[in-house]
Structure formats: structure tokens, C-alpha cells
Amino acid sequence: MDKIASEVGIKPASIYFFFKNKKVLFTEAFEKVLGDHLAQMKTIFYEVQDKPVEEIFSSLLHGTVDHHTTHAKETNAYISLVTSTPLEVKPFLHSFMEGFDAWLIESLISLLKRDRPGITDKQATVVTRQFILLLDAVFWEMNLYEEEKLKEQISHALDMINMILGGFTDEK
Amino acid sequence: MDKIASEVGIKPASIYFFFKNKKVLFTEAFEKVLGDHLAQMKTIFYEVQDKPVEEIFSSLLHGTVDHHTTHAKETNAYISLVTSTPLEVKPFLHSFMEGFDAWLIESLISLLKRDRPGITDKQATVVTRQFILLLDAVFWEMNLYEEEKLKEQISHALDMINMILGGFTDEK
Amino acid sequence: MDKIASEVGIKPASIYFFFKNKKVLFTEAFEKVLGDHLAQMKTIFYEVQDKPVEEIFSSLLHGTVDHHTTHAKETNAYISLVTSTPLEVKPFLHSFMEGFDAWLIESLISLLKRDRPGITDKQATVVTRQFILLLDAVFWEMNLYEEEKLKEQISHALDMINMILGGFTDEK
Amino acid sequence: MDKIASEVGIKPASIYFFFKNKKVLFTEAFEKVLGDHLAQMKTIFYEVQDKPVEEIFSSLLHGTVDHHTTHAKETNAYISLVTSTPLEVKPFLHSFMEGFDAWLIESLISLLKRDRPGITDKQATVVTRQFILLLDAVFWEMNLYEEEKLKEQISHALDMINMILGGFTDEK
DNA sequence: GATGAATGAGCTTTCATTCAT
DNA sequence: TATGAATGAAAGCTCATTCAT
Numbered sequence: 001m002d003k004i005a006s007e008v009g010i011k012p013a014s015i016y017f018f019f020k021n022k023k024v025l026f027t028e029a030f031e032k033v034l035g036d037h038l039a040q041m042k043t044i045f046y047e048v049q050d051k052p053v054e055e056i057f058s059s060l061l062h063g064t065v066d067h068h069t070t071h072a073k074e075t076n077a078y079i080s081l082v083t084s085t086p087l088e089v090k091p092f093l094h095s096f097m098e099g100f101d102a103w104l105i106e107s108l109i110s111l112l113k114r115d116r117p118g119i120t121d122k123q124a125t126v127v128t129r130q131f132i133l134l135l136d137a138v139f140w141e142m143n144l145y146e147e148e149k150l151k152e153q154i155s156h157a158l159d160m161i162n163m164i165l166g167g168f169t170d171e172k
Numbered sequence: 173m174d175k176i177a178s179e180v181g182i183k184p185a186s187i188y189f190f191f192k193n194k195k196v197l198f199t200e201a202f203e204k205v206l207g208d209h210l211a212q213m214k215t216i217f218y219e220v221q222d223k224p225v226e227e228i229f230s231s232l233l234h235g236t237v238d239h240h241t242t243h244a245k246e247t248n249a250y251i252s253l254v255t256s257t258p259l260e261v262k263p264f265l266h267s268f269m270e271g272f273d274a275w276l277i278e279s280l281i282s283l284l285k286r287d288r289p290g291i292t293d294k295q296a297t298v299v300t301r302q303f304i305l306l307l308d309a310v311f312w313e314m315n316l317y318e319e320e321k322l323k324e325q326i327s328h329a330l331d332m333i334n335m336i337l338g339g340f341t342d343e344k
Numbered sequence: 345m346d347k348i349a350s351e352v353g354i355k356p357a358s359i360y361f362f363f364k365n366k367k368v369l370f371t372e373a374f375e376k377v378l379g380d381h382l383a384q385m386k387t388i389f390y391e392v393q394d395k396p397v398e399e400i401f402s403s404l405l406h407g408t409v410d411h412h413t414t415h416a417k418e419t420n421a422y423i424s425l426v427t428s429t430p431l432e433v434k435p436f437l438h439s440f441m442e443g444f445d446a447w448l449i450e451s452l453i454s455l456l457k458r459d460r461p462g463i464t465d466k467q468a469t470v471v472t473r474q475f476i477l478l479l480d481a482v483f484w485e486m487n488l489y490e491e492e493k494l495k496e497q498i499s500h501a502l503d504m505i506n507m508i509l510g511g512f513t514d515e516k
Numbered sequence: 517m518d519k520i521a522s523e524v525g526i527k528p529a530s531i532y533f534f535f536k537n538k539k540v541l542f543t544e545a546f547e548k549v550l551g552d553h554l555a556q557m558k559t560i561f562y563e564v565q566d567k568p569v570e571e572i573f574s575s576l577l578h579g580t581v582d583h584h585t586t587h588a589k590e591t592n593a594y595i596s597l598v599t600s601t602p603l604e605v606k607p608f609l610h611s612f613m614e615g616f617d618a619w620l621i622e623s624l625i626s627l628l629k630r631d632r633p634g635i636t637d638k639q640a641t642v643v644t645r646q647f648i649l650l651l652d653a654v655f656w657e658m659n660l661y662e663e664e665k666l667k668e669q670i671s672h673a674l675d676m677i678n679m680i681l682g683g684f685t686d687e688k
Numbered sequence: 689g690a691t692g693a694a695t696g697a698g699c700t701t702t703c704a705t706t707c708a709t
Numbered sequence: 710t711a712t713g714a715a716t717g718a719a720a721g722c723t724c725a726t727t728c729a730t
Contacts, residue, residue, distance in 0.1 A: 001725060012725080014690050022725065044326050079255045083248060097316055108207050130328050136316070137309030143254050144269055144308070149272065160332060173700065185701080186715050194700065345721065356692050366721065420599060426659050427595045439661055449532030454722080474672050480660070487598050488613055488652070500646050505674060507683065517704060529706080530711050538704065 017058055021086075030081045033074045036094050038103075040067045045107060053108075053115045057161045059129060064135055066156065083152075086134060104128055116168040134160060137143060193259075202261060203244045210275075212239045217279060225280075225287045229249045229333045230304060236307055238325065251315075275298055284302060284320050288340040299336055306332060367432075373498060374425045377418045378440050382447075384411045387453060397452075397459045401475060401505045408479055409498065411488060423487075448472055460512040471508055478504060539604075546597045549590045552571050554619075556583045561623060564601060566631060569624075569631045573677045580651055581670065584658060595659075622642055632684040643680055650676060 001022060005012040019025035044063040048056050069073040073166070081089055109124040119127075136158040141153050176183040191197035207245060216235040220228050253261055268336040280303070281296040291299075306329040313325050345366060349356040388407040392400050410457035414417040425433055452475070453468040463471075478501040485497050517538060521528040535541035555573050560579040584591040597605055624647070625640040635643075650673040651664050 002723090010689095011691050013692080013727080016726075017689060023313060076255060079251070083251045083255065093316065094318060126328060126331070129325065130332055133309040133313070133325055133329055133332070134305065136312045137305040140308045140312035141305070144265065146266060152299065156298060157305055159298075159303055160336070162306070163335065163339070164332070174698090182714090183716055184699095185703090185717080189702070242723060346719090355695055356720095357696080357724090360722070361693060423595070423599045427592060427599070434697090437660065438662060469673060470675075473669065474676055477650065477653040477657070477669060477673055477676070480656045481649040484652045484656035485649070488609065490610060497649060498646065500642060501649055503642070504646055504649070504680070507679065508676070511679070518702095526710095527712050528704080529713080531703075531710060 019106065026077075027089065027092075029074075029077060031069075032091070033071075033078045034100075036071070036074070037064075038100055040097075041100075041104070051113065053111050054162055054165060056108075056111060057165075060131075060153065061134075061135060061138060061157060062068055065138060065142065066125060068139065099134060101129070104132065112168075116165070119168050122170070127168075130164060131161060196322055198249070198253065198274065199261060199264075201246070201249060203264065205243075205250045206265075206272075208246070209236075209239060210242070210247060210268075212229075213272075213276075221283065225283050226337060228280075228283060229337075230330055232303075233307060233310060233326065233329060233333075237310060237322075240311065273304060274306065284340075288337070291340050293339070297339055299340075302336060351400050366463060369437075370425065371433060373418070373421060375436065377415075377422045378437075378444075380415070380439075381408075381411060382444055385444075387447075393455065397455050397505060400452075400455060401509075402502055404475075405479060405482060405498065405505075407502060409486065409494075412483065425468060431514070445473075445476060448476065456512075460509070467512070471512075474508055475496070475505060519596075541592070542597065543605065543608075545590075545593060547558070549587075549594045550609075552587070553580075553583060553587075554612075554616055557616070557620070565627065568676055569627050570681060572627060573681075574674055575644075576647075577651060577654060577673060577677075578671065581654060581658065584655065588660070617648060620648065628684075632681070635684050639684070643684075645681060647677060 001012045001015055004025075005015055015025065019028070025105045040063060041060060044059050045056070048059045051059075082093060104139040105125050107126045109121060112119050112127060137156055138150075138154055141150060145153065173183045173187055176197075177245055187197065191200065211234060212235060216231050217228070220231045223231075254265060277297055277300045280300045281293060284291050284296040284299060310322075310326055310329055312321060317325060345356045345359055346367075348361055348466060352359075355492075359369065384407060385404060388403050389400070389448065390405045426437060449469055449472045452472045453465060456463050456468040482494075482498055482501055485494060489497060517531055519540075521531055531541065537543070555588045556575060556579060560575050564575045567575075593623070598609060621641050621644045624644045625637060628635050628640040629642060654666075654670055654673055657666060661669060
């Protein structure tokens with residue numbers, strides 16, 4: 001609370017004017033972090049939705065990396081909250097994850113159908129879930145690797161997406 | 173420290189007979205957690221090295237999940253340490269990661285060459301790094317999803333590996 | 345810290361609102377004790393400066409004894425700090441001592457010249473330094489002797505001062 | 517206890533084979549420190565007793581300084597014990613002080629009578645007590661001043677002794 | 689809205705001491 | 710004699726929280 005206060009330029013006692021207690025503050029912050037990330041994803045998505053899917057996937061992946069790089073503090077808080085399991089947060093996290101996945105799947109299915117006409121709903125769903133896997137892979141590796149290595153890993157992730165997408169291109 | 177002590181069946185003060193302070197205890201624990209995981213990976217590897225690569229990749233992935241599921245507490249400590257950046261640990265983490273990757277790459281290259289004779293060193297390295305991506309993806313998603321969903325994601329990850337490996341199958 | 349807090353009528357944790365930690369508290373207390381003693385000496389000095397030097401010396405000596413008797417706790421803290429050598433305090437002590445001696449020498453030189461016109465600066469300086477020796481002698485013996493004996497020693501100290509001053513009396 | 521043990525080259529637990537507890541250890545150490553100092557004074561005294569009193573006083577004063585300089589650790593323990601008033605030690609200290617003073621007075625009286633035949637017992641006693649004052653003055657100033665300044669103060673102390681002794685020289 | 693002052697609860701750490709070996 | 714291992718008690722300190730102003 002001291003750190004938060006001093007970063008905002010007020011005294012710790014003043015925080016209690018805005019938030020009932022630390023838990024409430026953190027829960028709201030947690031929801032905001034998730035919401036911001038979702039908003040960012042949506043913004044990116046609507047900006048690039050007219051481009052080919054390959055580029056859309058790439059933009060979303062880079063958008064995720066950029067977002068977490070420029071919001072390091074929030075990301076850290078996010079990881080803490082995901083990890084340290086204050087049980088009240090877990091259900092919220094799961095339902096958020098479901099919502100996020102649902103939105104991503106729905107959005108990407110239509111785009112995939114646009115660019116890969118023969119693809120089935122099931123296949124498009126799997127592709128999206130695999131993309132989510134790569135999103136999470138890169139997210140966690142941001143904590144493990146230095147910049148240089150991380151960039152390589154990101155490009156490997158993009159290669160995998162393209163390979164998956166490639167499986168549907170010519171086939172038809 | 174209280175929790176650790178009571179789990180070991182001693183009093184908190186006694187911890188200081190074995191470890192100079194909390195930081196040292198955590199750092200050593202951190203190193204042990206990483207070491208244990210590496211050992212586990214090696215054990216699995218040597219157990220299944222005579223099987224086809226597909227199965228080896230699958231065993232390693234499942235081994236990782238099992239290891240972290242059965243060592244939930246250590247895994248949590250590990251994530252805390254990776255995340256909360258006590259800067260002294262970062263260099264150790266990076267060098268460990270490099271060593272782990274190097275071992276995995278070296279080990280898998282020879283196996284890949286055995287099963288996919290036409291594969292180049294470069295290609296085999298990329299395959300391994302992509303596998304590492306999936307390993308990390310699944311690791312992080314253990315924190316995000318419930319059991320059911322996680323299993324689906326794991327099978328998606330395996331599908332991706334097989335797809336990658338499939339790209340080299342025809343060569344033979 | 346517990347004792348200090350309970351004497352001030354607050355809880356130990358509250359001390360940390362005013363002082364960063366125990367060392368800072370003690371250092372500031374140390375400086376205050378020295379400052380208080382100096383102030384006390386100055387007060388006495390200006391009160392009696394119109395009296396003959398013999399009486400001034402006597403007043404300063406008794407003032408020292410009274411001050412340390414009525415501030416037993418602070419005096420004890422002072423001795424602890426001087427003795428237990430937290431090295432950061434040593435330089436401060438030395439420079440304070442120099443300042444105190446300089447002030448005493450300067451103040452007493454002019455008075456000695458007033459009452460013993462023939463005395464040289466050098467001689468007056470030596471007399472003052474010898475007086476300081478007696479001041480310190482009595483200070484330390486406050487810890488060694490019981491009241492009765494201490495009083496005797498104080499009167500012996502005064503005799504010595506008078507003897508020293510006597511050496512310059514005839515001059516006039 | 518840890519520090520004491522490691523300085524002696526044993527483990528803390530082993531101290532309890534020799535001393536019942538810390539208090540006993542410290543009390544015995546305290547008595548030893550005082551005893552050693554007394555022994556040292558006696559040694560010096562018997563070595564120089566054939567010399568003139570001036571030289572004897574000087575030797576005793578320098579002997580005190582040397583002893584405390586070369587036994588810094590014991591001296592510190594001594595000051596701690598004198599100061600921190602574990603009430604059980606106070607009576608012992610007072611009786612030791614009385615004994616030391618008695619011995620010094622008795623010893624010096626005979627020597628003073630030898631060198632200053634006209635001196636009365638009372639006068640000799642006063643001279644000795646004044647010498648004790650100077651001994652204590654120098655002892656305490658060892659804690660206050662740096663080497664250079666301390667030497668000056670020591671020579672001022674010797675001047676005072678000689679001045680006192682001078683008062684009895686010619687008179688006869 | 690904001691904060692100075694205070695506090696209870698808890699944490700890490702130190703230290704004298706014990707005791708079986 | 711000596712020590713490894715353990716501990717109770719207390720110390721210094723942190724931190725979320727409260728409340729009067």
C-alpha cells in the first residue's frame with residue numbers, strides 16, 4: 001500500500017478513501033488489468049481485421065508482447081494474482097478466460113472462414129486454441145528469457161502459426 | 173518461515189541452523205526446484221529414448237505436467253521467484269535455462285536425426301525450440317485453466333508437435 | 345525499543361513513525377545528549393561569568409555532575425555509544441569534543457586573562473585542558489564510587505584546580 | 517557467547533562446560549580484568565619502587581594506558597559491566613575500588629614519606645587520591661580522544677602530578 | 689479528499705541455553 | 710570435553726488499517 005500510495009503521490013491512509021481495503025483494491029486492479037488486455041486485443045483486432053489472417057495472428061501476438069512490456073508492473077501484479085491463488089479471484093479468472101477465449105474463437109472463426117473457405121468450425125476452433133497456446137507460451141517466456149532469445153522464440157511461434165494456417169491453404 | 177518450519181516439524185528458529193536467512197533458503201530451494209525438474213526430464217528422456225520421437229515429445233510434455241502437478245508447492249515458489257525478480261536469481265535462471273535448452277536441443281537433435289534422417293541440425297534445433305515453446309505454454313496454462321480444459325490444451329500442443337514432425341516425415 | 349516506547353506512552357511500532365530505525369534514533373539521541381550538555385555548560389557559564397574564575401570552574405564542575413546525575417538515563421546511553429563503538433558515531437564524537445574544548449578554551453582564556461592578567465594564551469590553554477581532565481575524571485568516577493566518596497573526589501578535583509590557579513595568583 | 521566461542525575456537529555449547537551461564541562467565545571475567553589490572557599495577561610498582569616518586573607516578577600512569585590499550589577487548593567489557601549496572605556487580609566493584617585505593621594509598625604514602633620527609637599521612641593520602649583522579653581522567657579520555665590528543669592530555673596529567681609533588685619539595 | 693499519528697498482528701532474526709551423543 | 714541440533718523468548722521491524730482532524 002505504501003508503494004502504491006507513493007507512486008500515486010498520496011499517503012497510504014488516503015487510499016482508504018477510494019478503496020475499502022487492499023483486497024478490494026487488488027481485485028479491482030486485477031479486473032482492470034484483464035479488461036485492459038482484452039480491450040487492447042480488441043483494438044488491435046478491429047484495426048487489422050481487413051488484413052489476411054496471417055497478419056492478424058502476428059499483430060495479436062506482437063500486441064500481447066508490447067502490452068505486457070509497456071505495462072510491466074500491471075503484468076507482474078497479474079502474475080502474482082494468478083499464482084498466489086487468493087481463492088476468490090480464481091473463479092473470476094476462469095470465467096474471464098472463458099470469455100476471452102470465446103471472443104477470440106468467434107472472431108477468428110469468421111476470419112478464418114473468410115480466408116480459408118474450406119475450414120470447418122471445429123478446425124477453426126482448434127487453430128484458435130493452438131494460437132492461444134502460443135500466446136501463453138510467449139507470455140511466460142517473457143519471464144524466462146532475455147530480449148534477444150525472446151525475439152527468436154516469438155518468431156518460432158509465428159512460424160508455427162503459419163505452418164498451421166498453411167495446412168489449410170493449398171489443400172482445398 | 174513458520175509454515176516451512178511446521179511442515180518440517182521443527183520451530184522457525186531452527187531453520188537458521190541450516191540456512192543463514194530466508195533469502196539463502198529460497199535461493200537454494202529455487203536451485204533445487206530447477207535441478208529436480210531437469211533431473212526428472214533426464215530420467216524420462218533416458219527411459220523412453222528408444223521409442224519414436226513422437227512418443228518422446230509426448231512423454232516429456234506429460235512428464236512436465238505431472239512433475240508440476242505433484243510438486244505444486246515447489247512450482248509455486250518457483251513462479252514467485254521467477255516473477256518477483258530478486259535480481260540475484262535472474263542470472264542463475266537465465267544460465268540454467270540456457271543449459272536446459274542446450275541439453276534438450278542436443279539430446280533431441282540426435283533422436284530427430286535417427287527418426288528423420290533427412291533433417292538438418294538447424295531444422296532440428298528449431299523443432300526443439302518450438303517444443304520448448306509448447307512446454308512453457310502448457311506450464312503457464314496450468315495456472316489458468318481447470319483440469320478439463322487443460323487436458324484439451326495439452327492434446328492441442330501434442331497435435332502441433334506431430335504436425336511439425338509430420339513436415340519431415342515424407343523425407344525418408 | 346519496548347522500554348523507550350512505554351516510557352513515552354506509545355507502542356513500539358509507533359517509534360518507527362518518527363525514526364527510521366533504532367540506529368537513527370540512537371544517533372539522534374546521542375547528538376541531543378551531547379548538545380544538551382553543551383547547552384547546560386553554556387548556561388552555567390553565562391550565569392556565573394561575572395564571578396571570579398575559581399567559582400566559575402567550581403560551578404562548571406558541579407554543573408557537570410548535576411547534569412549527569414539528573415539525566416542518568418541519557419548519560420548511560422551516552423557511555424554505551426561512546427564505548428560500544430558504532431563506528432559512525434566516533435567521528436561525530438571527536439568533532440564534538442573538539443568543538444566543546446575549543447569553546448571552553450576560548451571562553452576560559454578571556455576570563456583567566458581578566459582575573460590573572462599576566463597569564464599567556466598558552467598557559468591559559470593548558471589550564472583549561474587540565475580542567476577538562478578533571479571534568480572527565482569526575483565524570484568517570486561517577487560510575488565507580490558511591491555518593492560519599494564521589495563528593496570527596498570532587499573536592500579534591502577542585503583543590504587541584506585552585507592549586508593550578510594559585511600558581512598564577514602572585515603574578516598580579 | 518557466539519563471539520566468545522569463536523574467538524576461543526570452540527562452539528558456543530562448549531562454553532557451558534566451563535561456565536554455568538553468561539552471568540557467571542561475565543562476573544568471573546570482570547573479576548579477572550580487575551585483578552589483572554591490579555596485578556599489572558603491582559608489578560610496575562615493585563619494578564620502579566626504588567626510583568623517585570615522580571617517576572613512579574609516571575610509570576603507573578603510562579602502565580595504565582598501556583594495559584588498557586593492549587587489552588582493548590577486556591577494557592571494553594569492563595566499561596560495559598561498570599556501566600550497564602547488573603546490580604550484582606556494583607558491590608563487588610565498590611569493594612574492589614576500595615581495596616585498590618587502599619593498596620595504592622598505603623604503598624604511595626611510604627614512598628612519599630621517603631622522598632618528601634615532611635609530608636603528613638593526610639597530605640599523602642590526598643596526593644594519592646588526586647593521582648587516582650588523574651588515572652581515571654586519562655582512562656576515560658582514552659575513549660574520547662584520538663591518539664595525538666590523548667598523548668597531550670597524558671602529559672598535562674603528569675604536569676599536574678609534578679605540580680602537586682612540587683608543592684611539597686622545597687617547602688621543607 | 690487528505691493526512692499525521694497510532695496500533696495490532698505478524699514477520700524475520702538473534703541469542704542464551706539445553707541435551708543427547 | 711565437545712558439539713550438532715534444537716528451542717523459548719525476545720528483539721527489531723513491516724504493514725494494513727484506523728481515526729480524529
